[in-house]
Amino acid sequence: MKRMLVWLIVALVALMLAIAPGAARKLRVVATTNDLKWAVEQIGGKNVEVVALMHPLQNPHTVQPRPSFIVQLNRADLLVRIGLDYEETWLPPLVEESRNPKIRRGGVGDVDASIGIPLLEIPQGRVTREQGEVHIFGNPHYWLDPENMKIIARNIANGLRRIDPANADEYERNLKRLERLMDDLLDETLKLAAPLRGEKFVAYHTTWSYLANRYGFRIIGYLEPKPGIPPSASHLADLIVRMRQEKVKVILKEPFYENRIPNMVAQRTGAKVVEICPTVGGEPDTETYPKLLRRILTKLVNAVQSEK
């Protein structure tokens, strides 16, 4: 027994030495989504090494934590998250298990990208589970608006300055550059999305509210009767009648939702189901945020024009 304990202690010491910290290195940043990863790369430049936890094709509600998530969080200098309870079902216990005090809520390396975002759909009055899986702080799909991307970038720059004050000027320069890029992107995409103004759509989930708000189209209904609640026959019948009356010709759907119900509704309304990934890297030619936004808007414009 004693010999076994001695061997156990020797093994522990050897393992501890094996993981001793190395020489100077880039800042390790963990972003929860590819959109945030892109923004961190723009601000951090050559000083950062960024990984994204979620796969762009994954539903944020069903992220299956993998061991590598904890490894990355354990080594992170900075964690950038969407916030507003978007990652609440899986991220907090992983941060705790990572044993990295820097990235805990309020830690020096914790960046909530939603700070300062003008939020949409903040529930009013008493919030209960009766309302479905309601986001109590407001709709968290805020990144699909270039104006909001500027705020995200500002939050990231603040986080980087906190942990790396020596390069603060560089982060500020990169931030200014990204802000100009977003202004140009907004001008360009407003022209691109001009045919969408006043158009009416139906969506599976509340992913597109900020995009609709910025580019002037309306989501008149959702396949889900309440966020996260299964579509019932009664709700779908209501929705179909409304779509027919309002002549809605496009149903928006993310790749991680099933096709059956959107197709059922499409068959009865003559609408077209348009599958769009709302995240950078989920589809070909969307490896950057500007490319993603152009692709989403082009798809919507094409869908609207083809139905006319």
Place this chain on the structure above:
Amino acid sequence: MARWSVWAVCFLLAASVWGQGNSEPTNSQENELQRLRERVAALEKLVQVLQAELAALKNNGAAPPLGTHPVAIKQQADEEKQKLEEELKRELEQQPISSTVSRPSSPPSYGAVVFGGGLWQALNPDTSVIANFRTAFRGKRPFASFAGSEFSEAELAFQAATDPFSRLDTFVAVGPDGAEVEEATLSVLDPTFLRLPRNLQIRLGLLRAPFGQLNNIHPPEQPFVDTPLVHRLWFGQEEISPEQIPTEGSFVGTGLSLNWMVPMGKHLTWLTVAPLNTHNSVFDADTGRPAWLFRLRHMHELSLTQSLNLGLNYAFGRNDLGKDTKLFGVDVTYRWRPLKEGLYRSLVWQTEAYWGWRGTDNGDVKPKGWFTMVEYQLSRTLFLGARYDFAQAPDKSFSGRGFSLAITLFPSEFGRYRLQWSRLKIGGRTVHEVWLQTTFSIGVHRPHPL
């Protein structure tokens, strides 16, 4: 002089008023008036359109074309809706439908019901209640006898960080027999303040023993109504017989757990040592010695969609006879969840095997037990599970084996309905059981990590 001045001012004012009253409107004034008239006319039209839209919205529909009677529109819409509803109901019932209820981040049975949400208050502890109701029908054949609402319990959870360095998790089970603290753990979150190397975690209190994978999951959140036979016979109540075995058994104890996490590439290994005072059929702390538990757990990332969890467990201590007892266990858990269809499909397979060396006056008794179970997600809300288990009593006085099938419906993240059939053969006696279980949760229950 003053009088003259007053008269001059009055004259000027009168002339000014007279001049204004008699002047003709200029061209610019006329244009402005015309513009205002047009604007008012446009606004009148807009009001008419908005009134029409409002009437349509009141009738739960879109704006009717001008001249269409709103009552006729409503009747038409109602008929259309009723017809559609019947048609959709028929189609939805034809095949299992995937619901849109968000699933937990980990499979519900093993990481269990994840009660996330954003209500985590800054200073109040996260508080939740999980109500667990079970009804059993039991006999030589199913439904031979009704065992009644055999068990119901509410698990109260209070969880919060106490300060930047530690957190407290308390679980209290409240049942017909009163309240019992199931688990009360103070976890040291940041051991550096104790000048210990990073990646260490210390937990103190009443703990679920780090022995096997399933033992870490609270019973209401496990994938079957009852726990496997080996848990029931070895870690359930102290007095057992073939006629009387508990429905649940969990290896718990009071003491300390020291856990070291070792990242290895994209994989993780944990080493845990825990001296625990525990009372069950295997170990008895009344003999003056705690049980020492050692667990080596490795979590291997096979791909973006699959992972494998391997565990080696060893424990030694004294039994109720005051003799040395040792336990050895292995556990394997495989998880699969596809990326795109992760909302609708997943699979968990879990197997655990235990061997014991129980000291007696007549030498060592070597009981063993194992279980294997699989749970497959059929749709967004429906899960099918199967389990086979075998266990010998710790003193090897009898053995049992069982087979269970369970179907679980999750209409939302916060409610669960389960129907389970089990066939148990214990000490030569065969028993069939049919269970109905409903589990509801309110409040904020922190999800289990991995």
